Amino acid sequence: MGRAAVAVLRISGPDARRALLLLAGGLPPPRVAQRRRLVDPQGGDVLDDALVLWFPAPRSATGENVAELHLHGSRAVLASVMQALARLGLRLAEPGEFTRRAFLNGKLDLLQAEAIADLAAAETEAQRRQALRQLGGELGDIYRGWRDRLTRLLAHLEAAIDFPEEDLPPEIEDRILGETEGLVSEIEGHLADAHRGERLRDGIDVAIVGPPNAGKSSLLNRIARRDAAITSPVPGTTRDVIEVAIDLGGYPIVLADTAGLRDSGDAIEQEGKRRALQRAERAEIRLFVFDAAHPAEAAGSSVWPGADTILVANKIDLVPDASADLPYDVLSISALTGEGVDKLLAILGERVAQTYCLATPVLTRARHREALEEVVASLRRSFSTALPELRAEDFRLAVRSLGRITGAVDVEDLLDVIFRDFCIGK
Ligand code: GDP
Secondary structure, eight states: OOSSSEEEEEEEEHHHHHHHHHHHOOOOOOTTTEEEEEEOTTTOEEEEEEEEEETTTTTSSSSOOEEHHHHOHHHHHHHHHHHHHHHHHHHOOOOHHHHHHHTTTTTHHHHHHHHHHHHHHHOOOOHHHHHHHHHHHHHHHHHHHHHHHHHHHHHHHHHHHHHSOOOOOHHHHHHHHHHHHHHHHHHHHHOOOHHHHHHHHHHEEEEEESTTOOOOHHHHHHHHHHHOOOOOSSOOOOOOOOEEEEEEETTTEEEEEEEOOOOSSSSSHHHHHHHHHHHHHHEEEEEEEETOOOGGGGGGGSOOOOEEEEEEEEEEESSSGGGGGGOOEEEETTTTTOOTTHHHHHHHHHHHHHOOOOSOOOOOHHHHHHHHHHHHHHHHHTTOOHHHHHHHHHHHHHHHHHHHHOOOOOOOHHHHHHHOOOOOOO
């Protein structure tokens, strides 16, 4: 609740029709906006001059009767209309209740419900695109496709159990095995996504590392354009990890400044170093910052090998740029004047876009990952047994794990397939 030009009140459930009739004096045609004067059914007070919509079940967001009141967005208008509705016996929705009802009424699957939450929380373009894609059902289609294939294979296995006198012909047995192996490798390929979807949802980790006093905090501040980290001329002041969330070309980045990497007897600083190392190891991309006056410090970057480290020579406002002499690709900047920082951000943005511009839908939550790992484990286990009953049970577990992702957990599907593929009654 706040102050706005327009506030939309959404009413869902069996009483929506009665509430709209009583307040607006009639129902507009379905899905057509009409201007109506809203009147308090008790006392006849005019509450607002509003736009109203009517979505009869099942063609509504929740699958139930839904009415929408587009009101003037003041607290007083909202309060009076809500009071009138409360007197009719309506109550406020619980958090997520509209989406929950939509799920229960089969309007969307669990993945789409999660996508709605992600869309509402999206802070960058890439997050918005990923959530919309999931809402569109692309991810659900992949999982449902796998589940259908598994269910079909299970149905064949079940048939072998139900009619033991008719042994499964070896070529069918081979086909089941081959198809299962194919499915397992597809799911494993999907799992081997370097957690890109989850990282896109939560923010891509970039760590600033390097020796003390190289200007790491200054760089973070320059990038964040605010004083998120404390800079100081005394080495070793950044004793913890400081994070700043930034939007880099539409991608969510969590930039972390880590404590100076140097050996010291100070226990607190040692702890800072340990955390810095841990954080840097976890990061997708590392910016190794060193003082351009001490290029030998860059040699320390050998601690961080790999293409995911960008070497940054800082303080080129003080010393002539000597990076050309180094045997590495180095980006020269000055955190103080800002020189070179835009170029650094452009390079960083390019690397992120290369990795995270996703052509195929990827899994976005640990919940999906766990379920898929269970599927693979169950199917792998099924390979190790020759007993059809045990094998079928492993398949059943796998089908159930897959179903949990989208929220479909019934066995009716299985019966449908059995009766469709086999003429059991013949
Ligand atoms: P950190 O220990 O790596 O986080 O380094 P700080 O960001 O705290 O910087 C250490 C000192 O170097 C501070 O006094 C900064 O003002 C100074 N400093 C950082 N970057 C630059 C720069 O580009 N040019 C100059 N002249 N000084 C800088």
